[in-house]
Amino acid sequence: MSVVITGATGHLGRLVVEELLDRGHGADGIIAAGRDTDRLSALAERGVRTARIDFEDPASLKAAFEGADTVLLVSGSEVGGRVPQHRNAIEAATASGVGHLVYTSALRADASPLTVAPEHKATEEIIAASGIPHTILRNGWYSENYAAAVQQGPRTGSIIGGAGQGRISSAARADYAAAAAVVVASGEGHGQIHELAGDTAWTMEELAARVSEASGSPVAYRDLGEREHRRALTDAGLPEALVDMLVSTDQAASQGWLEEDSGALSRLIGRPTTPLEESVAAALSS
Ligand SMILES: NC(=O)c1ccc[n+]([C@@H]2O[C@H](COP(=O)([O-])OP(=O)(O)OC[C@H]3O[C@@H](n4cnc5c(N)ncnc54)[C@H](OP(=O)(O)O)[C@@H]3O)[C@@H](O)[C@H]2O)c1
Structure with missing residues (x-):
């Protein structure tokens, strides 16, 4: 099974890749994707495949997602510009025939007054409208x-x-990363919105x-x-x-x-946060 992890040059994405490796997921089935692949060399040395993607460059997304079973879309860090960026990624995943899209959103993104919430809500809506099988991980505060x-x-x-x-x-980033690894590598929790x-x-x-x-x-x-x-x-x-x-x-x-206080995160990762x-x-x- 092949899985693309976006944001692998960032804190959360890198931890997800490491968690997948620790859980015995074959390195050659992991594609660590980021803007600067030089920053993925430590993962490449462990056998992980790497891909250059930029959310602003749809062709790079299409090339990276082609043939992947699952894409973990780690939300981007350019606050204010993320909705069109995420739309590019969702469209590329849909066009590439990806079987499962997992998105890292924010706690109660559909109702929260947090300034970051509207971009997550809009992304969730684009994913839902795309028809692609998906799972939403609404991550709480790090x-x-x-x-x-x-x-x-x-x-x-x-x-x-x-x-x-x-x-x-x-919770620690490592806890959210473990949850993402569980969802992308197993059948657990698919098709749901998880408040973590x-x-x-x-x-x-x-x-x-x-x-x-x-x-x-x-x-x-x-x-x-x-x-x-x-x-x-x-x-x-x-x-x-x-x-x-x-x-x-x-x-x-x-x-x-x-x-x-749902306890959903510790249930998903099988240990306390x-x-x-x-x-x-x-x-x-x-
Ligand atoms: N729950 C929380 O408390 C919390 C707090 C902060 C952020 N967040 C959200 O969670 C995400 C992951 O957290 P994190 O700590 O891993 O953040 P991070 O270390 O800043 O990582 C963000 C990742 O997004 C990538 N990215 C940004 N713009 C991109 C673009 N145009 N094309 C492709 N990739 C792009 C970055 O790539 P580069 O390395 O090339 O920049 C990086 O890999 C953040 O991006 C943000 O949406 C959540």
Whole structure:
């Protein structure tokens, strides 16, 4: 069985390829696809095939997907430009006769107020309209999204934000990658929309407490509310688009949009998701 993984030069896609190899999937049945194939050389050395794709270049997608049984479309990283890019990939998969398209979406993409959600919702709609057999992995928040805050905590004594008491069911990228590997390599969960998230939800106060314990330095969470949070990020020199994204994400978190307690992710991967403590320790040691 051959499977194309897009975004294999990125964090999640690479982990999916590694997870497939670890699960005994034949390397010659994996096509790791990315814009810069030089960055796929470590995977190529393990026998994985590589393909150059650009979501802006339909011919590259068609060539890479030809003959593949499954395509894992890892959502692109060019926020604001992803709908036409993903459409190119979906059209190429359909034209190439791919048997199963798996897409990494976002938690409750059809209703979420997260700024990234509308592009995922639109992509899901294009996939549904295409008629291609498909599975949607609505990935929750990565624990790694907090790595910079975790690293900064012991230096400044605080972690700032606007998430209030909102609970966040994050999981490690490796957990989402394992779920994607299960779905692309087995018959499990096909044709479904999976709302995937970590087993244990936490608040920003709890994150700060975990950072204090792990670092041995007192770290407190300072909730700034929307206006102050925006001002602090702007004063720190962050670009306006990123400030908008971070502020609105925390607002959504404060309203519970990053919480999910279905347990679907750990059921799919057959093990508990990575505890927050482990992700905090990994961030502090990197
Ligand atoms: N759930 C979450 O918390 C969360 C957080 C951040 C992002 N995400 C989403 O999840 C995706 C995977 O996460 P990640 O951590 O692996 O992100 P990442 O490391 O930034 O990887 C993104 C991948 O998309 C590829 N890509 C971007 N534009 C492309 C194009 N025009 N044509 C072909 N490939 C293109 C990148 O290729 P290059 O290496 O060539 O740039 C890279 O391989 C992200 O792209 C984003 O959509 C989710």
